[in-house]
Amino acid sequence: MAAILALSYFHYAGSVDTTRRTISAKTSQNHYLTTKQTAPKSALFSRKKLKLPNASTREEAILLRLKSGFTEDALHLFENMNTRDPSVWNVVIRGLTTNGYFQHALEVYYRMRSEGIRADNYTYPFVIKACAGSFSLVEGQKVHSRLIKVGFDLDIYVCNSLVAMYAKLGLIGLAERVFEEQPVRDLVSWNSMIRGFVSVGEGWNALLCFREMQEVGLRPDRFSIISILGACSLECLLRYGKEIHVQVIRSRFELDVMVQTSLVDMYGKCGRVDYAETLFERIYQKNIVLWNAMIAGYSRNGKPVESFACLKKMQEEDKLNPDIITAINFLPSCAQIGALLQGKTIHGFALRKGFLPHLVLETALVDMYGKCGEQKLARKVFSNMSERNLVSWNAMIAAYVQNGHNREALELFEELWKEPLNPDATTITSILPAYAEVALLRESTQIHGYVAKLNLSSSTFISNSIVYMYAKCGDLQTARGIFDGMVYKDVISWNTIIMAYAIHGFGANSVKLFSEMKEEGIKPNASTFVSLLLSCSASGMIDEGWEYFTSMEKDYGIYPGIEHYGCMVDILGRSGNLDLAKRFVSEMPLVPTARIWGSLLAASRHHRNIEIAEHAAKHITSLGHDNTGCYVLLSNMYAEAGRWGDVERIKFQMAKEGLEKSPGCSTVENNNKIYKFINLDKSHMNTDMIYDVLSIMSRKIGEDIYINSVSKLRPLDVIRKRSTSPEFHSVRLAICFGLIQVSLGSPVFVRKNVRICEACHSAAKKIAENTGREIVVGDQKMYHHFRNGRCSCGDYW
């Protein structure tokens, strides 16, 4: 309800304001940089009738106009002066800078100099501010060299302005140098330096500077307090923030709304939104900035409903209109609960109000659309952005990965390399799951190299993703090596390595690791048991599976979730007791999902129980998911049972639903190249040799088949028949190619896009036995390690 009411403003909040960007376009090409300098006090070229107090001199008249925001009138008076004192130039430069017309201020400064007027210690602080405001380091350094030449570099006002300028430009080293070298420092100097550290994210340096300032005997003022609260937020120092709060209560700043806003913000950022809320409620006169800080506090602390209610109260109680910051702060709340409608409403509102283009707002929209499952809308916003930074790219990459569009994510990541931007820890965190899903070892090794180059290998979070990525790519050994080398392992690290062994069918290792994990004092969580139960399922450890399942609640107080039940259906299915599995599904306390019925279907297929398979399939199709896999499995069962009428019926149903069986395809990686094979493939340059090896292998394993590798002219019906026969399945061609190409001693590594069929599984075991080679086949579900005539999956998959 609160959400709906809160949105009413966004629906009806007026039309697009077309006038507000006039100046920003003139003052800077960068719309983001101009957000603070837009909405100037007047439009430069407005011809409003002035109603100002009488001025005794022309200079005073200019000053009055500039102070009232009538910039153009002031300039008009200035241009029509016959003689201009140096002080008039200063008044104009100051007025333009204060009103946000930084470029104009610099133009007047250069004109002043060209007319032979000496800029003085009153001129330079505003010229420096104009350089900072227009984000021009070149101009800033030019002005800096000039004032050294004319000897103003010792003036305290000039030095303080320089410190602020360099900090604003992100050059904290230069700011520090000016600060260190200035002969006299006052409270403003220290505040500028502290603020500078906070603005570049160096909270600890800000805190050290603050302490030093107090040690030299200076008492903090409201500016110092505001900045240091920012430092506490950066470093998440709740205790220190509270100490500052106590100082504030004892000081004269208790009722200062900016200080109060900084406190609300600090508590929100330090994870204590409850403290922020208590303080917020006590503040009598709330302005938009304070409301925005509170909305952000709720958003970032996972309280989207409270954030919605806060927005509603802001509009109803204080009759305040949301601004750009409100929209930016509010979007994460929409993202958290997948409130697409509300998110879209804000988007529409921002368009109507002329808030767009705006880098931060657009990035927040990309993030919101991505989290609401709308990666296409996210891409639309991203593609239309006139300016993008690394955060925007990261948001878009994450939007693709979160929605399972891993290929698109990787393509975008490739594009990012062409930009003058360097991927950071967030980029890597977002993209690693995409590498894991696409599972190409060569690419994964490359990204691992990049992670090392960025010195991110020490991050537990990133290392966990890398361990998983290698396991998914089939390289269990490297995954284990990285896990063993991790300095700090958290519960996710252990879950990941247990899962790694599960997907490779080495359940005994998973169980051993679980014991080690407990010995290390790591408490298992719900995900640990998913990994463990999957291991038991993949390795046929039926009794152990039951034990872990029952101990979850009994020993660890963890209630089994839908995924745990899914694993149990797999385990029961594997045991062959299909009636028990069916009963387990019907009696489970959670509503069975397509995945649960899918497990029962797979078990029925394995044990050739058509009746239960049909029962499971009926439930899967009623759930309206992508049923391709289910239909294919059922169709194969009917074919095996010779029920051709049912096979045709399924084929018809699939056509009716527009579904198509994905063609089987296998790949082999060798010497950094990927070789792809489809069923009956004859496109490879070594086709003859591959088919010869296949012929030899088939004979050796007792599958006497007729192969004429050179004959490509066959009757169509023979080709059709052959295309369904397993002897020429892509996985066998890939294995034979691997046997020829991959050096002895290394396993033949094949990946398959769908599950390996029974005949090929059996053939792979025998080929491994006959050749003495290790063959690894990664299919849609898991990895099969074929060694000495046996498979790690124990013939159940």
Place this chain on the structure above:
DNA sequence: TTAGGGTTAG
């Protein structure tokens, strides 16, 4: 007549 300030995306 001059300098420093609160809310902004993963």
